[in-house]
Amino acid sequence: MHSQVSVRKPYSVGVAKSELRPLDEREMSTWHALIRAHSKITRRLEAELETEHGLTLPAYEVLAHLSMAPDARLRMSELAVHAVLTPSGLTRLVDKLSREGLVCRDRCSGDARVVYAVLTPLGSTRLEAAYPTHLRGVREHFIDQLTGEQRDAIADALNVLLASCTADCAAAVEECEAVMAAETVLDGTA
């Protein structure tokens, strides 16, 4: 009888807007797979990161993105985009990380509105310690369970979904870096 998981008959509550076709079973399963897979992976990864290193996933992401940035510094707005956080979420996360001494804030000499988040040596050490856990988690729960073809297929497909905002992001980053470069020239803080 009703034994499969989420493969019962699709939402049968009726369609309002004329040409809005209900999801068929395959489409519904795709949608649920995205939700479930994301949830499963991030929960596990977060749990491991938290118990082994006392870092949440967003906190790890912030440290990691800073470590990859030139001078280990990034403006708040840029960092928010990279780490997939809202501005207010990032403000509070940076508050917390800076209380722990992993990150510090630095004002921009050229524009008093902008704030840089900067990775401290302690933050860098902490990140290095957590890195293997994160890497292992991403491999174990995600990457290594798939074949190369599957990975490529997912990457291509999901990147299609991001295409519109990737363009925006690239433009934004481009602009930020132009500003930074200009300032660097101005005050020689290479």
Add this chain to the structure above:
Amino acid sequence: MHSQVSVRKPYSVGVAKSELRPLDEREMSTWHALIRAHSKITRRLEAELETEHGLTLPAYEVLAHLSMAPDARLRMSELAVHAVLTPSGLTRLVDKLSREGLVCRDRCSGDARVVYAVLTPLGSTRLEAAYPTHLRGVREHFIDQLTGEQRDAIADALNVLLASCTADCAAAVEECEAVMAAETVLDGTA
């Protein structure tokens, strides 16, 4: 210079456990694509659902899963699995939905520990109203942006990741339904 988004050189902080290979660019991009795509889609969908119908995404999921269940009722534990929520998260969500009259609780005659969440007529009405918004969102932000091949590729790949727990879930659901069926026979509440 540094212009692409998240395609700078991979985490270069060194590897601890011997055979843990760092993610290459492709793998990293796959991982970030999952995070970003999920975030983008769910945020938009949630915003639409919230402004147009005052429902959060988890709330919608709860109503939708109930509506698909036989008798529009599901035990809390089963519903938590379907809606991808923790038990405590579901308890509080059902608290809220039942304050709004969209759902009610019902104790199980056969086992005093179990609680059923039941969709009320009002909940059903609300779900029907929100359904087109949800459907449109899922199509617009996700399904309709992909080709059939891409959808299949994503579904197959992500389902691989869920394989282990899908089996568990199926077993759990199976068991729950066996219990329900037995009770139905017992007290004739078809």
Add this chain to the structure above:
DNA sequence: GGTGGTTACTTGCATCTGCAACGAACCGTA
């Protein structure tokens, strides 16, 4: 019938999160 080990759900607590409002600083123009 009592006892130990489980299961199902709930709750206390601390944390996290987002939206909307805010203040400060910037920019172009008059």
Add this chain to the structure above:
DNA sequence: TACGGTTCGTTGCAGATGCAAGTAACCACC
């Protein structure tokens, strides 16, 4: 120099979330 329109980051507030502990009920076994 003053002004309206923006951008950047922060904060107030209210709601969501998870973990771990708690309570009630079940079950197997003595």
